[in-house]
Amino acid sequence: MHVIGGGLAGSEAAVSAARCGCHVFLHEMRPRKMTPAHHTDRFAELVCSNSLGGEAETNAKGLLQDEMRQVGSIVMAAADASRLPAGGALAVDREIFAAHVTRTLEEHPRITLVREEVAEPPGEGAVVLASGPLTSDALAECLTAKLGTSFLGFYDAAAPVVLGESLDTEVCYRAGRYGQSADYWNCPLGKQDYERFSDALAQARSHTPHDWEHLEYFQGCVPIEELARRGVDTPRFGPMKPVGLPDPRTGREPYAVVQLRADDREGRLWSLVGFQTGLKWGDQKTVVHTIPGLHSAEIVRYGVMHRNTYLNAPSLLSSALQVRKHPQLFVAGVLAGVEGYLESAATGWLAGLNAARFIRDQGPVLPPEHSMLGGLVRFLAGANPHNFQPMNANWGLVPAAEGKGPKRERRAAMHRRGRHSFGDWLRSFDVLPAAPGSEG
Numbered sequence: 001m002h003v004i005g006g007g008l009a010g011s012e013a014a015v016s017a018a019r020c021g022c023h024v025f026l027h028e029m030r031p032r033k034m035t036p037a038h039h040t041d042r043f044a045e046l047v048c049s050n051s052l053g054g055e056a057e058t059n060a061k062g063l064l065q066d067e068m069r070q071v072g073s074i075v076m077a078a079a080d081a082s083r084l085p086a087g088g089a090l091a092v093d094r095e096i097f098a099a100h101v102t103r104t105l106e107e108h109p110r111i112t113l114v115r116e117e118v119a120e121p122p123g124e125g126a127v128v129l130a131s132g133p134l135t136s137d138a139l140a141e142c143l144t145a146k147l148g149t150s151f152l153g154f155y156d157a158a159a160p161v162v163l164g165e166s167l168d169t170e171v172c173y174r175a176g177r178y179g180q181s182a183d184y185w186n187c188p189l190g191k192q193d194y195e196r197f198s199d200a201l202a203q204a205r206s207h208t209p210h211d212w213e214h215l216e217y218f219q220g221c222v223p224i225e226e227l228a229r230r231g232v233d234t235p236r237f238g239p240m241k242p243v244g245l246p247d248p249r250t251g252r253e254p255y256a257v258v259q260l261r262a263d264d265r266e267g268r269l270w271s272l273v274g275f276q277t278g279l280k281w282g283d284q285k286t287v288v289h290t291i292p293g294l295h296s297a298e299i300v301r302y303g304v305m306h307r308n309t310y311l312n313a314p315s316l317l318s319s320a321l322q323v324r325k326h327p328q329l330f331v332a333g334v335l336a337g338v339e340g341y342l343e344s345a346a347t348g349w350l351a352g353l354n355a356a357r358f359i360r361d362q363g364p365v366l367p368p369e370h371s372m373l374g375g376l377v378r379f380l381a382g383a384n385p386h387n388f389q390p391m392n393a394n395w396g397l398v399p400a401a402e403g404k405g406p407k408r409e410r411r412a413a414m415h416r417r418g419r420h421s422f423g424d425w426l427r428s429f430d431v432l433p434a435a436p437g438s439e440g
């Protein structure tokens with residue numbers, strides 16, 4: 001079997017499949033051909049921050065880390081071998097981290113490292129595509145031809161996503177514009193609310209784009225801060241237009257409206273319509289919290305504007321990370337529509353496992369819905385395809401805990417529930433992970 005791309009997802013996928021007994025060819029184009037963000041020839045190079053997220057049991061990434069430890073993840077083993085003190089976060093020495101992963105791959109008897117760019121996925125055996133957000137142009141062109149032009153995104157222009165349970169439903173109201181079905185939550189702004197919001201937006205700082213990103217705004221993707229720069233009322237005549245959205249409690253249209261659209265079928269995740277933004281995360285939070293109904297909204301995915309290559313997962317992939325129309329193809333990492341180092345590695349593990357099962361004529365496996373990995377891959381396959389943007393681990397991906405206790409306790413309960421269901425699931429099928437460090 002072949003894995004294309006030796007980043008976070010591809011490295012984990014290669015080991016996952018090799019542990020199942022497959023011989024894996026892991027293709028990595030560096031150092032012959034570099035991406036604009038990588039600097040070394042190492043596998044699993046961390047291109048930006050050196051953190052794999054918060055470790056607390058109240059943190060969604062903490063649950064995913066736990067699940068990855070249970071499968072004997074090489075990324076988690078490398079993180080444990082290279083960890084640095086960083087409060088509650090799993091931070092690593094990036095050199096030691098990547099060296100650890102590289103050594104594990106080099107020493108694995110069933111993995112052959114091939115240092116070449118792949119322009120077209122091999123036609124035989126199973127293939128895991130894990131070429132990441134900076135997939136080479138040749139491969140991107142090939143995927144576009146194979147899967148269809150509309151299925152590959154090159155630009156991540158995402159709006160913040162908030163947790164449904166954190167909306168103030170006493171303030172927001174359900175309605176669709178001009179009496180259409182009431183699919184949206186609407187946050188009403190009076191004149192003073194709008195001025196407060198505009199002031200916060202004017203003071204907010206933007207993320208400075210990397211020069212290689214060549215940021216440009218596509219039609220329909222202009223960030224909210226850029227709209228506001230064009231005129232104080234521009235957002236009010238654009239995405240915050242109140243026309244056709246009377247507040248049922250007053251019968252009148254508010255001065256402005258922020259609409260929220262469901263991002264998942266269960267209605268746990270809601271994105272702010274037309275609010276794609278490149279603001280720094282702290283400032284983004286401040287601005288969102290000025291909006292009536294969102295004063296204590298929990299942002300589970302911040303808005304971003306950057307170059308990114310990813311597939312429209314809900315149109316193309318099953319929750320087993322298999323391309324529905326080309327069952328020998330599996331996809332992992334950012335290309336599959338996740339965001340984050342850990343999420344990339346986790347989907348890599350699952351794609352590698354399912355690709356190996358495909359070769360052995362075994363059906364794919366799907367982690368339980370209460371686990372973070374299970375929630376993530378279900379989201380990928382089931383999200384709204386019309387507005388699909390990559391997703392990170394967050395508590396909105398798994399069913400909420402029952403009961404009404406403090407948030408901290410509910411999250412801890414969700415963590416325990418996810419960890420146990422994942423462990424039970426792992427023990428329920430025949431491919432058990434090898435213990436970390438037993439690669440040779």
Ligand SMILES: Cc1cc2nc3c(=O)[nH]c(=O)nc-3n(C[C@H](O)[C@H](O)[C@H](O)COP(=O)(O)OP(=O)(O)OC[C@H]3O[C@@H](n4cnc5c(N)ncnc54)[C@H](O)[C@@H]3O)c2cc1C
Binds near residue numbers: 048
């Ligand atoms: C600039 C930038 C900064 C980011 N910062 C963070 C961050 O701070 N924290 C975070 O959690 N996430 C961050 N991300 C998002 C994401 O988590 C990382 O990009 C992560 O590395 C993705 O893992 P991956 O395996 O999907 O891709 P990668 O880790 O990028 O691995 C893909 C690999 O495929 C190789 N490749 C590409 N095309 C080909 C080809 N045709 N043939 C062979 N090999 C190929 C590449 O050289 C690369 O090694 C960032 C993304 C970008 C673009």
